[in-house]
Amino acid sequence: MMGPGPLFVIVGALALVTAVGMVLARNMVHSALFMVSHFGLTAILYLLLSAPFLAAAQVIVYAGAIMVLFLFVVMLLGDAESTLSEPIAGHRPASILALLVLGAALVTVASRGVPAAGGGALPEGFGSPGQVGEALYTRWVLPFEIVSVILLVAMVGAVVIAHFRRRAGARP
């Protein structure tokens, strides 16, 4: 295995920075902006990993739709500021300890790489919209359809939940 390419290192470092920024930002709008940057950087990583279709989908779905949704809700609810204080006694140290253990474990596993990695050359057009589309509509057609139903259900659910108070106005 060769060492990481310079582009990957740069992009990966930026992705890390944006992720940390997202988690630590007090202002939710800042968080959202960090998140969209992070997702964009991830899309670049996808490109580097021979997944151009996914990179496009990532930009469209996350940086587009989900991002807008988040910002919309943040604006809707107002009060973009939030606190970093911790009211539950002992929660923060315990969490950090558990996170360190988990993170160490995950990184350890990840550092071992993929057993069969780097074997054969990738086929022509690997990860292109054509190939992915072909796989989706042949081998994965049933899950694909099920996912469409899930999206429909989620849409209906979101509408119902968000309109709950208004329709059940008589309730306390």
Place this chain on the structure above:
Amino acid sequence: MTIETLLPVVLALPLLGFVVLAFFGRRLGGRRSGIVATATVGAAFAAALWIAALALPVMLAPHEAPQASSKPASDSAGVTTLGHGVDPASAVYRTTLWNWMTVAPEYALTVATRPIPAGQPVTADAVAVVNVPVARVLHDLDLSSTARRMFSPEQAVGRIARVDFYPPPPYGIAPLTGDRVMGDTTLETDGSVVPVGLPATPLGFVVDIALQLDALSLLMILVITGVGFLIHLYSTGYMAHDPDRPRYFAYLNLFVFSMLTLVLGANFLVLFVGWELVGACSYLLIGFWHKDDVNASAGRKAFIVNRIGDVAFLIAMMLIFTTFATLSYASIFPAAAMQLTLGGGAATAIAALLLIGATGKSAQVPLYVWLPDAMAGPTPVSALIHAATMVTAGVYMIARAHALFERAPAVLAAVAVVGAVTALGAALIALVQRDIKRVLAYSTVSQLGYMFMGVGAGAYAAGVFHLMTHAFFKALLFLGAGSLMHAMEHGFHHGGDEAFGHGDAHTDAHGDALGDTHGHANRDAHATASTHAAPPPEDGIPPEQDLRRMGGLVRRAPITGWTVVIGGLALAGVFPLAGFWSKDEILHAVLSRSVEGGGLWVVLYAVGLLTAGLTAFYTGRLLLMALFGAPRSDGAAHAAESPRSMTAPLVVLAVLSAVGGLPALHALGSPLATALGPVLGEHASEGGPSALTLAVVASAVVAAGLGLAWAMYGRATPLVEPARMTDAAPALYRTLLGKFYVDELYDRVIVRPFKWLADRLWHDVDDGVIDGAVNGVGRAAVALGQASRRWQTGYVRSYGLSILIGAAALAAWLLWLV
């Protein structure tokens, strides 16, 4: 009709009566209940007579050499089969009603009992108990498929191969080993030895509901149904005013059925079923007037004391099964001599446990205490169950299982000793009792002791003979006592307002007219009755059964009186009444044993003789106090004869008591001994003192006893004041009056420690430990809940943390710790 078909009929009739009364008794009413019960038992008696008519010619046919034929027919018979059939040698009839609890039905089979020529394969149908001789038992274990499933061939090979190592016995036949040969087994013999099989013994736990009739059970069923019929008849009069007659007759019929089951069973389990059922009936009837606490607790006492013996019997049965692999008489008794070492541990244990069982049921030391209290039941019940039949079950059982007892001579001697101790002790207590029923109760215990002495001496026929005669005269005495009490009741009731000379008015019709409010004799146990003239009980003895208040009754109730006199003299053993013959046979047998058995038997004989004298004395005392002399109370003065339904059985029983000794008369060819001989396998007692001498000695002792009684109680001015006798040894008198304080002793030694233990167990163990543990578990659950409740913070992030900790721990464990 054959005997095999009649046997179930005898059983079924009383059962039918019971079922009818149990379901329709209330609707039938008391009178018709009595008729149904009496009719069914009477019909059973008729059937028993029919059986007797069919069987007696066979049984009385002269047998050749005494007991050679009771050995398994090993020569010509070839194959012994199960099921219906008469053993021609000893007139035993068997019928199997139902194959009950058959665990391995396929394995009922025939067993070869003939010589097997060399090299010829012997094929058993399935499984056999074979006494494998010293022969080469080899190969070719071709098990049937079922057998293969049950026993692995390796096991079977192992069992058979083991036989090879038995040392060659000098007499050519190996001791019985009980080895099981399974499947089609090839036995290779060298021709010089003869395999001898047990009589057909189905293996596995095969217990049939099977009936067996031989001379012993024939005698028993005749006594049971005959006396039972008379007592049923008597009860229709005696219980005429009891509102619970349907229940009474239902119980009585159930008892007759149970007792017949007991004596007709062809294996120990059927016997045990009857054994338990008669115990249950006894309990139900002792506590028949259960609204009175004393009666109820007397019933419980009888039941519990009996239970002690029953447990021993049950264990004995298990031992028998483990030894013989069967419970069937037909297989056990012929094999006992081969299977049990003489005086060995197994034989002694079995016999001793059976003896304990017998002491419980037959009221012997140390388990006799329930019988005197059992008099709390109605008097006919005392006559039937607690004198004539049930209490003799122990004697019957020992006689039936004598083959087992004979393998344990020590236990057989113990039977005699127990009998002697019981006979003497109970007779002593009977000397001073004032309650007529108690005198008779202790007399019963004493006479049962006699029977035990007889069977213990190996004179089974004598014991069974005494059982029969005792059934006659003791039933007579109890019924007579009931009749006297009935008469006394009447006297107490009419003493105040009615003059003398109403004898002829007291017929059945009059009895019926008395109405329920009359405290009838059947209310005897406690004088709670509203008789306006009856005095209160003294020393806890109701006035109508208090000997001190009787006197001169033979004039007021002549039929009852004179029949009771006959019964009493028979009990005392006066020539030529029934008791004389049977008692004499027992004493003769006991003394004959001393020829080989030594001094013990002389002592036992002396005890028996002394008991005979005591018996004569207390019988004479009872007769003289109750029947002769001047009336000592209003009740006695105005007593009236009982109705005919009560006196008729008395007369019949009096006749039987008088002539009951005839079947044993040598002059008549002693048909009883002839019939019982093959069953009981007695050796004719050779040597010993002559029967005549002993009879004269015994008669002299009896005469002395009667004479003393007459001297003390027979005259207006006694030759010997009773008070002088009691003053001579006041401590002894008090001890006897207190019945040797055995009840108190048991109370102190067993009942109270047991209650204390129960109390401790209740308060300390149950309340403390067990409840504590249960409550502790509850409290622990609450505490655990309180503690774990704090985990539920309601904060989503806390739950998330829990998940994370779990995930981290799992990852760490998988990664670094495994």
Place this chain on the structure above:
Amino acid sequence: MIPLAVQIPANGPLMLAAVLFTIGAAGVLLRRNIIIVLMSVELMLNAVNLTLVTVSHALASLDGQIFVFFSLTVAAAEVAVGLALVVALHRSLGSTDVDAASSLRD
């Protein structure tokens, strides 16, 4: 084939994904603002997606990418429903603090 791809060792992106996942988990546990918690969840999902894509690339198998596609779709659905819940929660509690929704305790 994109030339840069061969230069990428598999364990680099995998380790990056592991760190990102942990950062996301930290956001879920340590932040009280429900919207940021939701974003952090997205971050964790994204880390997993990255892993899948990496392995797909390393194994030269399209299945991983297909799985990421589904995962993206479900994530979109999840965000839609999740934000609807946030809106409903804000309406009933007047707050976007996750700790405010702790009535399950009682």
